[in-house]
Amino acid sequence: RKEVEQDPGPFNVPEGATVAFNCTYSNSASQSFFWYRQDCRKEPKLLMSVYSSGNEDGRFTAQLNRASQYISLLIRDSKLSDSATYLCVVNFRTGTASKLTFGTGTRLQVTL
Amino acid sequence: EPEVTQTPSHQVTQMGQEVILRCVPISNHLYFYWYRQILGQKVEFLVSFYNNEISEKSEIFDDQFSVERPDGSNFTLKIRSTKLEDSAMYFCASSDSGRALIFGPGTRLTVL
Numbered sequence: 541r542k543e544v545e546q547d548p549g550p551f552n553v554p555e556g557a558t559v560a561f562n563c564t565y566s567n568s569a570s571q572s573f574f575w576y577r578q579d580c581r582k583e584p585k586l587l588m589s590v591y592s593s594g595n596e597d598g599r600f601t602a603q604l605n606r607a608s609q610y611i612s613l614l615i616r617d618s619k620l621s622d623s624a625t626y627l628c629v630v631n632f633r634t635g636t637a638s639k640l641t642f643g644t645g646t647r648l649q650v651t652l
Numbered sequence: 653e654p655e656v657t658q659t660p661s662h663q664v665t666q667m668g669q670e671v672i673l674r675c676v677p678i679s680n681h682l683y684f685y686w687y688r689q690i691l692g693q694k695v696e697f698l699v700s701f702y703n704n705e706i707s708e709k710s711e712i713f714d715d716q717f718s719v720e721r722p723d724g725s726n727f728t729l730k731i732r733s734t735k736l737e738d739s740a741m742y743f744c745a746s747s748d749s750g751r752a753l754i755f756g757p758g759t760r761l762t763v764l
Contacts, residue, residue: 554676561701572751572752582757582758583743583757584743584755585755588750589752590662631702631750631751633750633751638683638700638702638707638747638750638751639700639708639710640685640697640753641697642695642696642697643694644694644696645694
C-alpha cells in the first residue's frame with residue numbers, strides 16, 4: 541500500500557462548482573497533515589493544515605479521520621484560479637527527524 | 653513575507669559532473685530539507701537537517717549526495733558524478749517547527 545494515496549484525476553469542473561478530494565495514508569503513527577497546492581512547474585505551497593476537528597479557510601474545508609486514516613479537502617464555489625494540483629501531505633516525526641510524505645496529487649481544472 | 657530562495661534556477665550539466673545546488677532558508681527556521689520531483693512524478697523526500705546534522709535521509713540519498721550548511725545562511729546539496737536519472741526539480745524547504753514546510757522555487761537540474 542502506498543504511504544499516501546490520492547486519485548490523480550483530473551477533475552474537470554465548471555466555475556462555481558463544489559469539488560472534493562480524498563486521500564488515504566498508511567502510517568497510523570502519522571502526526572501532522574496538510575494540503576499543499578502545486579501549480580505547473582512551481583514549488584508546492586501550503587494551502588492548509590488539517591486537524592481532527594476539521595478546519596475551514598474561506599472556500600476550503602479540510603477534514604481528518606484518524607480512525608480511517610483518511611483526509612479530505614472540499615473546495616466550494618470553484619474559481620478558475622483554483623486550477624492546480626492538490627497534494628495530500630503527511631508528516632511523521634521521531635525526535636528531531638521530521639519527514640513530509642507527499643501523495644502524487646490530484647489535478648483540478650476549473651473551466652468557464 | 654519571508655521566503656526560501658534557491659540558486660541557480662536552472663542547472664545544465666554533463667553526466668559524471670558534480671553540481672552544487674544552493675538554498676537560503678528562512679532566517680529563523682531551524683529545520684531544513686531537500687526534496688526532488690522528477691517531471692510528472694510526485695515530490696520525493698531526500699534529506700532533513702537539524703542542528704547542523706542530518707536527522708533523516710531517504711534511500712535515494714546515497715553516497716552520491718551530501719548536504720552542508722557552510723555558514724549561518726546557506727544550505728547546499730551536492731550531487732557527485734551526476735547521472736541522467738538525476739534530472740529533476742530540486743526543492744529546498746525550511747520549517748520553524750518541523751511540521752509545515754515552506755518551499756523554495758526549486759532548481760531544475762538537467763543532466764545531459
